[in-house]
Amino acid sequence: MNPVTPTQQRDLVCSTPLFTDLYQLTMMQGYFLQGMHTQEATFDLYYRRQPYSGGFAVWAGLEPALDYLGHLSFSRADLDYLASLQLFRPEFLEALGGWRFSGTVTAFREGRIVFPHVPLLSVTAPLWEAQLVETALLNTLNFQTLVATKAARCVIAAASSPHGGEVVEFGARRAQGPNGALSAARAAFVGGATATSNVEAGLRYGLPLSGTHAHAWVQSFGSELEAFRAYADAYPDSTVLLLDTVDTLKSGLVNALTVARELREKGHELRGVRLDSGDLVYLSRRVRAGLDAAGFPDVKIIASNDLDEQVIASVIAEGGRIDVYGVGTQLATAGGEGGGALGGVYKLAALNGEPKMKLTGDPVKSNVPGVKRVWRGRDREGTVTFDVMTLGEMPKEGDLVSDPTNPLKHTHLPALEWEDAREVVMRDGQRVHPADDLPTIQARARAEALQLQEGTLRLLNPHQYKVSIGQDVADLRDRTVRDIRADQVGS
Template sequence: MTVSSPPTPAALLTDLYQLTMMQGYHAYGLHTEEAVFDLYFRRAPFHGGFAVWAGLEPVLDLLESLRFTDADLAYLDSLGLFQPDFLEALRGWTFSGRVTAFREGSVVFAHEPLLTVTAPLWEAQLVETALLNTLNFQTLVATKAARCVLAAEASPYGGQVVEFGARRAQGPDGAVSAARAAFVGGAVGTSNVEAGRRFGLPLTGTHAHAWVESFPDELAAFRAYARLYPDSTTLLLDTVDTLASGLPNALTVARELRAAGHELRGVRLDSGDLAYLSGRIRAALDEAGFGDVKIVASNDLSESVIASVIGEGGRIDVYGVGTQLATAGGEGGGALGGVFKLAQLGGVPKMKLTGDPAKSSLPGVKQVWRAVNAQGELVFDALTLGDAPRTGERVSDPTNPLRASRVPGGLTWEPARDTVMTGGRRTTAPETLQAAQARARAELARLPAGTRRALNPHIYRVGLGDDVAGLRDRVAATLRPAAE
């Protein structure tokens, strides 16, 4: 099922300096020069070894529909910064560029161009903010979701993740975008009804403590809920006492449902020692003949909490991850430092030169290649100006030219990116979120196990071919005299 968000006028979803630069390009006749910009990040989030690329489909929707409305132009005119001829040039403005990118759901790494925009300079400049806003956030959340899913699936009993974070997300759009990205990263559903409507996501939910508190007693509350939803009831156990009250009352309702031809779907824990409580509850449910009843847990979960619960023998089936997922919190989270840097203008390679080699950009129009070994594992990625590296060729670290190695034999090279837009229009129909999620799952499974580790992961290698490294050095050499 392909469901897209309704188009939203977004020409002013940009930083002021993008518009002032656009006017400058227009004034000096630079606006039609063909520009190439690369979008990439310098460090994987959460101190991890990978990221899950998300947000591409909304970005393509945005680029196709991007326009300056009369109201937009009237507002810009009111600022007193923009000349009438420039504002008139924006009337009828559309994005006409080409976009090359990893497909959504791909596993991606630091220092490689995830998305490249080739367009007239003022077009490429305008879209920078919106692209970074969308792709940084959704990639961050999708990566967090994948980390939580990997932790949950490490349980010998299996485990799933659902997104519960709307009430702690950064505003309404943040909540909806987070639910979408979490699904790409592997979450199986969301509690957010608007996200379900907009993107066709599976909805999930239980009831709150307030439901139990609104009835004379816990058993009456459980019975009332089961009467309304006999085939989809999950009961929250910890309003009074999880083991002494919630569990016995849930078992009573489970027996009553079964007698009426229905089955209790699940029980939920929202506090306490999740490992201990889930173990006790699983044993009681199994002993009573309710082995199919799922145990759902919430309460400020993250990948580290999930791993801890599993390590201590917890028996949770579904992890409702809220705050830490929707806000992409935790150590090394909070934001993805994606950047959008000019790589070529009018056919001339361009780069940012800085004293910190890790922050220097790479000039030129680059190809991204992915190496796969005979076992089907992803081995490393390489950036070249043309064909894939050949066996024995040298590839170097993007941040340290002294770290280099030779390409081993026995590898199959695949183009890592596709042209997803030409002339401002998509090259193919929009992909479903299910397809993006399946891609993420498949590519994570092909990563070396060490790269998937949540703590101290193996760093997946991204190397520069000699042609890219040589171009960088030549361009840098032309800039240094001016910098000195």
């Protein structure tokens, strides 16, 4: 695997403002025609349910999202296209000619561990600016957070092996298009994957690359041994051989050992072997025993074949001897039960200083109004135990806090040390600090995971982390609900 080297990250999200839903643009024009477009708005981006029925999520995609916001403007071609739709008035299109994103973004730093109902990112900007960017922000942050979380779950499963284990991303061929593949490779690294097979992702993000030959390589030669020898001759210091084109144990392992001995005689070592089919537990144990007996204990066993965190955990529990898990389809598509889409939303929380709230019969779908701060509490051992939203004041021991979706579920806070969990990452449309590189983001995610309460990282029946709103937020919500209902009755 190649080492991570600092590179300039080339943005995945195109900077065109037309990467949006039509109704964002029609609302923008409506705000403009009503003279409302410059009113200061705050939108919160959050999600409602943990993916994969898990206990946590890994926040990913923030740096590309900030790149998008920082480069956003309407080109002449964009405006000509909008004019051709015959939906937009000349004066509105003229105003868009000088349009730029000028807002403030407050967010968790990328790589942090996050939880439902907490505003992960808040945009405060003129109303038409904050409205336009909803689609692109949700597209970028929902998918990358989901993939990073899936990767972290796979890494947690692999790490449960007494022999150690790592995860590499192999999913480009099954991803939802080129941008999906690239976004997935980036997010998988945030979640803890050590490498990707996607060469373009390696270029864009400085990711380590991993890969070997396919079955077609073996099929292209007169024999498997001839194919293995040819590959070892081409790549003597990075040879990884695929064992299952003919017969994993009777042919693949035997021929791989022959090539391993020949490499050693020339001063090189076989790097690894890959299993891509069959009973991975049985085959990996037999292959490990064969390699060790022949004097090659350092040769890695790599497995692929539609893996996910559940399969990895099962292989380890049954005594499999795999060193590297190449996770493809389930990682690049964020598949599995409870996956597919994060379901993040972007809701108006305040306009011109007044709280705004979506009032619905389903309390889970009602947003928490007001401009809020998010506080994260740790106990004396440094374990993260609580996220609390307030209107500004730091929580303190004994404060009454309640569930954001159930006012009847409340508790008093224990003694904790609190941190302001989010920070301003963009002001006046400009980044506050340089972009974090991916190794830094990955390290942040790994460190945060180690600070969680016991059981939060469990793949099955995890501990449910506590998220609450302070009494000031609860009172504001109650007043906002009363005001909305009174306005509707009065109208």
